[in-house]
Amino acid sequence: RWVDPAxxxxxALYILYLALTEIGGPIRMLMLGSPPYMDAEAVVEAMTKVAGVRDVHHVHLWQMQEHEVALDCHVVLEGQDWRDLDAVK
Known part of the structure; x- marks a missing residue:
């Protein structure tokens, strides 16, 4: 009598455990959270090493899909010539 309910x-406890351990990724994507494996400071450092970039600030990284990350930031260029913009991109 007690075996079937047990x-x-x-x-049910196993399904609940799996649901709780796997829910973090989808919640991070829905809340536009930053990816846990990506270092924002390293991204900014790599961007500032590009020729023609003076400063990078107001950086926002978020996870769009499971393997896709988006970046939104302000990039300050050296000089005033917009013709170099494509080379910097």
Whole structure:
């Protein structure tokens, strides 16, 4: 008599455990959270090493899809010539 409810409760607890451990990624994407594996400071440092870039600030990284990350930032260029913009991009 007690075996069937015990197995049912065990299966329900297992499903609940799997749901709770896997929900972090989808919640991060829905809330536009930054990816846990990406270092924003390293991204800014790499961008400032590009020729023609003076400063990078107001950086926002967020996860769009499972393997796709978006970046929004302000990039200050050296000089005033907009013809160099494509080369910097």
């Amino acid at each position: 197995i049912t409760i065990g299966i």
